[in-house]
Amino acid sequence: MTSKTAALTPQAYLQAQSRWHPLEIAFWLATLLPFFLFPSYLSLASQIAITALFALSLDIILGYAGIVSLGHAAFFGIGAYSAGLISKFGWGEPLTGLVLSAAIAGIVGYAVSFIISRFRHFTLIMITLGLGLLAFEAANRAHWLTGGSDGLQGMSMWPVLGLFRFDLYGYTAYTYSLVVLFVVFLGARRLINSPFGLALRGIRENWVRMPAIGADSRAHIRKAFTIAAAIAGLAGALLAQTTENVSLESISFQRSADVLVMLVLGGAGRLYGGLVGAVIFMVARDQFSGIAPQYWYFWIGVLLVTVVMLLPNGILGGLSHAYARWRQNERA
Amino acid sequence: MSAPDNRPIALATRNLSKAFGSLPVARDIEIDLPVGARYALIGPNGAGKTTLINLMTGMVAPNAGQILLGGEDITALGPQERVRRGLARTFQINTLFAGLNALEAVTLAVAERRGLSREFWSGIGSHGEAIDEAYEILRKLRLGESCYQVTRELPYGRQRLLEIALALATRPKVLLLDEPAAGVPPEESGDIFEAVASLSDDLTLLFIEHDMHVVFRFASHIIVLVGGAIFTEGSPAEIAADPGVREVYLGKRKHG
Numbered sequence A: 001m002t003s004k005t006a007a008l009t010p011q012a013y014l015q016a017q018s019r020w021h022p023l024e025i026a027f028w029l030a031t032l033l034p035f036f037l038f039p040s041y042l043s044l045a046s047q048i049a050i051t052a053l054f055a056l057s058l059d060i061i062l063g064y065a066g067i068v069s070l071g072h073a074a075f076f077g078i079g080a081y082s083a084g085l086i087s088k089f090g091w092g093e094p095l096t097g098l099v100l101s102a103a104i105a106g107i108v109g110y111a112v113s114f115i116i117s118r119f120r121h122f123t124l125i126m127i128t129l130g131l132g133l134l135a136f137e138a139a140n141r142a143h144w145l146t147g148g149s150d151g152l153q154g155m156s157m158w159p160v161l162g163l164f165r166f167d168l169y170g171y172t173a174y175t176y177s178l179v180v181l182f183v184v185f186l187g188a189r190r191l192i193n194s195p196f197g198l199a200l201r202g203i204r205e206n207w208v209r210m211p212a213i214g215a216d217s218r219a220h221i222r223k224a225f226t227i228a229a230a231i232a233g234l235a236g237a238l239l240a241q242t243t244e245n246v247s248l249e250s251i252s253f254q255r256s257a258d259v260l261v262m263l264v265l266g267g268a269g270r271l272y273g274g275l276v277g278a279v280i281f282m283v284a285r286d287q288f289s290g291i292a293p294q295y296w297y298f299w300i301g302v303l304l305v306t307v308v309m310l311l312p313n314g315i316l317g318g319l320s321h322a323y324a325r326w327r328q329n330e331r332a
Numbered sequence B: 001m002s003a004p005d006n007r008p009i010a011l012a013t014r015n016l017s018k019a020f021g022s023l024p025v026a027r028d029i030e031i032d033l034p035v036g037a038r039y040a041l042i043g044p045n046g047a048g049k050t051t052l053i054n055l056m057t058g059m060v061a062p063n064a065g066q067i068l069l070g071g072e073d074i075t076a077l078g079p080q081e082r083v084r085r086g087l088a089r090t091f092q093i094n095t096l097f098a099g100l101n102a103l104e105a106v107t108l109a110v111a112e113r114r115g116l117s118r119e120f121w122s123g124i125g126s127h128g129e130a131i132d133e134a135y136e137i138l139r140k141l142r143l144g145e146s147c148y149q150v151t152r153e154l155p156y157g158r159q160r161l162l163e164i165a166l167a168l169a170t171r172p173k174v175l176l177l178d179e180p181a182a183g184v185p186p187e188e189s190g191d192i193f194e195a196v197a198s199l200s201d202d203l204t205l206l207f208i209e210h211d212m213h214v215v216f217r218f219a220s221h222i223i224v225l226v227g228g229a230i231f232t233e234g235s236p237a238e239i240a241a242d243p244g245v246r247e248v249y250l251g252k253r254k255h256g
Helices: A003-007 A010-017 A022-030 A033-037 A039-064 A073-088 A094-116 A121-141 A171-192 A195-205 A217-243 A253-266 A273-291 A296-310 A314-331 B049-057 B079-084 B102-113 B128-140 B156-168 B186-197 B212-218 B236-241 B243-255
Strands: B009-020 B023-034 B038-042 B064-069 B087-089 B174-178 B204-208 B221-226 B229-234
Touching: A010 B102, A010 B128, A033 A039, A033 A171, A039 A171, A039 A195, A039 A217, A039 A253, A039 A273, A073 A094, A073 A121, A073 A217, A073 A253, A094 A121, A094 A217, A121 A253, A171 A195, A171 A217, A195 A217, A195 B102, A253 A273, A253 A296, A253 A314, A273 A296, A273 A314, A296 A314, B009 B049, B009 B204, B023 B049, B023 B204, B023 B229, B038 B049, B038 B212, B049 B079, B049 B087, B049 B174, B049 B204, B079 B087, B087 B156, B102 B128, B102 B156, B128 B156, B156 B174, B156 B186, B186 B212, B212 B236, B221 B236, B221 B243, B229 B236, B229 B243, B236 B243
Parallel strands: B038 B204, B038 B221, B087 B174, B174 B204
Antiparallel strands: B009 B023, B009 B064, B221 B229
16 A cells, blocks of 8 residues: 555545546547537447446446346337337427436336345346346337337437437437436436445445345345346347337347447446447447448457456446556556 | 343244254254353354254244344345344355455445435435444454455454444344354464454344354353253353253264
């Protein structure tokens, strides 16, 4: 330990843990770059922001509480279909649609959380996988409602705040998605640095000890899962609104698996892990599919295996480790 | 040497029994722990000492019998509810929050007791009282210096102390210590018991320990468990003089 941290009072130390780092500010400033540098890629940027939001929601339960889910796309899909149907049946106002869709996903998440909070490890993986498949097939079968494999058509979104129309270039889409991502991120950041966030880390670090310190882990897990489901629903709703359609893919196993890959790539249990993972994954997909449209997932596989083998805590974990060592060498 | 009998009973078991399949691991256990007791629970390996702690704390459900905390029947309550009522334990094998530092871990336990852990909108750093309380517990156990160190990087002996710190953060009336110095070199195990003994006089303690020197030094009363049943109990002097105990336990240990 450095003399600097030893001099801090315990309270000051814990306060310092949640202080904004200059790199964080740099990160958020960098999210504005696409407006200037890649104006023709704003649609992609919007999709990245939405995917990052989805990854952030998984990070809350997987990265912080250690609750593995292989069916997280169920909530993304519920949010997407909710937003789609709300718009299709005549209410095209984006913000209320967004909030309503997130609420619906959150309510479903709350119901499911009673099952989730009772299980761990392999059982939980199988349960979430099963629930995800169930949601997919339900959406597939309910052709009359969701359009099944044809996708949900006929959405029509009103301008955001009555002012900004969704344009072909994705200017509004990216602005809208980025603002929602940033606002939710601020909330998630608060949550993670709160006593509740500490309890979630406690569950991740030692599930057995929690009852022995008087903690009701199940109640914590139910709450975290509900919040994560609502945020996933929010991300799904954003995708539906900005693209004005919902495909079956939005609730598929593939999406659940992809978001897991992103989180592992970026570094689970770090607020920026999901965000960085989403950027890398989406840009890699865009680039690789340009090289070999049929086989782009091959390269994602290579990337995943390499990162997991070399950087067990993801890219951010590796970077922060390298940074800590560099700081140590500086001092020596 | 033994605790005064006029003290009220903090924790009691009545006819407590448990069998794993056909193997009985607790047979009609009747224990009375007076307030402020310093009781030792000894017995050969497999005698059911840890199982007894698991039964008392609700981590294992008994087949029959009752557990009374301050005269109240807590047999039907879950582990965390028992902790909230003042019955805490430590573990023989470190059961810590490996990735949290000592301060975070104890603050977590304090926050749980204070009901703060439902708060998700305030920063943990803004709860000064809880943090100060956590730090005070760590300081008392001489962990103040290493409180910013990640648990998994703490020296083993300090991890054993952190086990106790976590239990103390729940502000227990009764504390059950499962071999608090397990795996610690003999010259250090005294320090751990020293720390335990310096805790408040009102705290009721029951500890499992194999080292007889430590047991005789710190216990006011000894319960000998053999084959899931209470073999005998008494003051350290009585136990030391008991030829039966020598045979089942002390003698056996001398040979191996």
